[in-house]
Amino acid sequence: MDANTAYLTQNTPENVHTVEHPLSGGKTLEEILSNIEMTIIEEKEEHLIIDLVGIEAPIANALRRIMLSEVPTMAIEDINLWQNTSVIPDEVLAHRIGLIPIDADPRLFKFKHPNEEHSSENCICFKLHAVCRRLEDGSIVGDKVMSGDLQWQPFPNQQERFGHFKPVHDDIIIAKLGPGQEIEAELFCEKGIGATHTKWSPVCTASYRLAPKITLKKEIAGENAINLKNKCPMGVFDVKKGKAVVKNPRNCTSCRECIREDDSMVSLAKVKDHFIFTIETTGALSPRDIFREAIKELRDKAAFWLDKINIYKRTPKS
Amino acid sequence: MDESLLSRQNEPSSYTVMNVKPVSYICGWCGKENEFKSKDELRCIGCGYRIFYKKRLAEGMQYEAR
Numbered sequence: 001m002d003a004n005t006a007y008l009t010q011n012t013p014e015n016v017h018t019v020e021h022p023l024s025g026g027k028t029l030e031e032i033l034s035n036i037e038m039t040i041i042e043e044k045e046e047h048l049i050i051d052l053v054g055i056e057a058p059i060a061n062a063l064r065r066i067m068l069s070e071v072p073t074m075a076i077e078d079i080n081l082w083q084n085t086s087v088i089p090d091e092v093l094a095h096r097i098g099l100i101p102i103d104a105d106p107r108l109f110k111f112k113h114p115n116e117e118h119s120s121e122n123c124i125c126f127k128l129h130a131v132c133r134r135l136e137d138g139s140i141v142g143d144k145v146m147s148g149d150l151q152w153q154p155f156p157n158q159q160e161r162f163g164h165f166k167p168v169h170d171d172i173i174i175a176k177l178g179p180g181q182e183i184e185a186e187l188f189c190e191k192g193i194g195a196t197h198t199k200w201s202p203v204c205t206a207s208y209r210l211a212p213k214i215t216l217k218k219e220i221a222g223e224n225a226i227n228l229k230n231k232c233p234m235g236v237f238d239v240k241k242g243k244a245v246v247k248n249p250r251n252c253t254s255c256r257e258c259i260r261e262d263d264s265m266v267s268l269a270k271v272k273d274h275f276i277f278t279i280e281t282t283g284a285l286s287p288r289d290i291f292r293e294a295i296k297e298l299r300d301k302a303a304f305w306l307d308k309i310n311i312y313k314r315t316p317k318s
Numbered sequence: 319m320d321e322s323l324l325s326r327q328n329e330p331s332s333y334t335v336m337n338v339k340p341v342s343y344i345c346g347w348c349g350k351e352n353e354f355k356s357k358d359e360l361r362c363i364g365c366g367y368r369i370f371y372k373k374r375l376a377e378g379m380q381y382e383a384r
């Protein structure tokens with residue numbers, strides 16, 4: 001068995017443990033670093049699929065967790081509510097407004113300390129004023145309050161420095177109003193991280209999975225090959241010239257249907273150091289930037305602890 | 319009986335009339351703002367509907383969006 005491969009059998013996963021420390025195999029740090037590979041598989045405006053080969057699971061997991069909860073974004077935090085005659089209670093409305101993703105680069109702003117004032121350095125201000133009316137002819141206008149109704153109120157010289165801010169999407173319904181109902185509020189965005197509250201998380205989700213490694217244990221031909229092809233719901237196998245071949249191993253969901261009745265044909269496995277990351281952004285940062293910021297954050301953390309260790313080493317033991 | 323209630327009863331009946339600043343209410347049907355004095359009939363000037371909602375105080379409230 002290959003130490004770098006975990007196998008899926010009919011009953012249980014096998015060879016899943018990573019016993020050795022990466023450095024115990026006689027590899028130097030330089031060797032490990034030069035073996036790390038990064039490939040972008042798919043990049044869209046809203047999501048990124050990236051292959052990271054040659055790293056250990058704790059590092060991959062650290063990256064994932066940093067992306068979820070430690071890459072900062074801007075989100076609405078304080079709300080001055082002047083009028084709310086809608087059916088939605090104030091607190092619920094405030095919560096809904098807080099979750100609206102704001103299209104603003106958080107790297108342009110500073111964190112606001114609790115006793116600091118809102119300023120052009122640490123805050124984006126929006127105004128929301130929505131009134132619903134029944135017109136003379138009986139028709140109703142303004143019954144939906146959308147995220148597009150937020151009006152940016154720039155602080156002095158914010159406009160010159162940053163251009164324009166708005167919510168990422170204009171079509172999120174915040175509340176519905178009946179005739180005569182009104183919502184008037186002033187909203188203040190602050191910079192924050194997902195660990196404080198999910199509204200600051202830059203990702204819808206960031207996850208990874210291990211790359212599937214699917215091999216045929218023997219040559220499968222004729223009817224067996226067609227059966228195998230039909231068995232897999234994800235279209236992993238194909239038949240070429242009467243023989244079964246593995247066509248799309250990445251599609252495998254590890255459902256184990258292909259080994260349920262007979263495990264003599266297919267070997268299902270995972271490559272232990274090949275991580276397929278999927279990063280989906282809420283829209284404030286591009287997924288590529290989120291990944292980059294996460295790596296920076298991880299590096300800062302490592303530097304912080306390295307510093308601590310060095311201080312500890314230098315202090316004389318008593 | 320409570321002292322304060324007694325004194326309230328002894329007040330002239332014009333007590334409410336003196337408080338002339340009209341309060342505005344929202345019509346439940348058309349949404350028009352209506353202002354009533356104490357003796358007015360409760361009917362919307364716009365549509366005649368009889369159910370009204372009181373407006374909330376104009377004072378702001380501060381919330382954390384969490």
Ligand code: SF4
Binds near residue numbers: 255
């Ligand atoms: S485990 Fe499921 S998805 Fe993967 S190859 Fe087998 S049948 Fe297809």
Ligand SMILES: [Zn+2]
Binds near residue numbers: 350362367
């Ligand atoms: Zn009316």
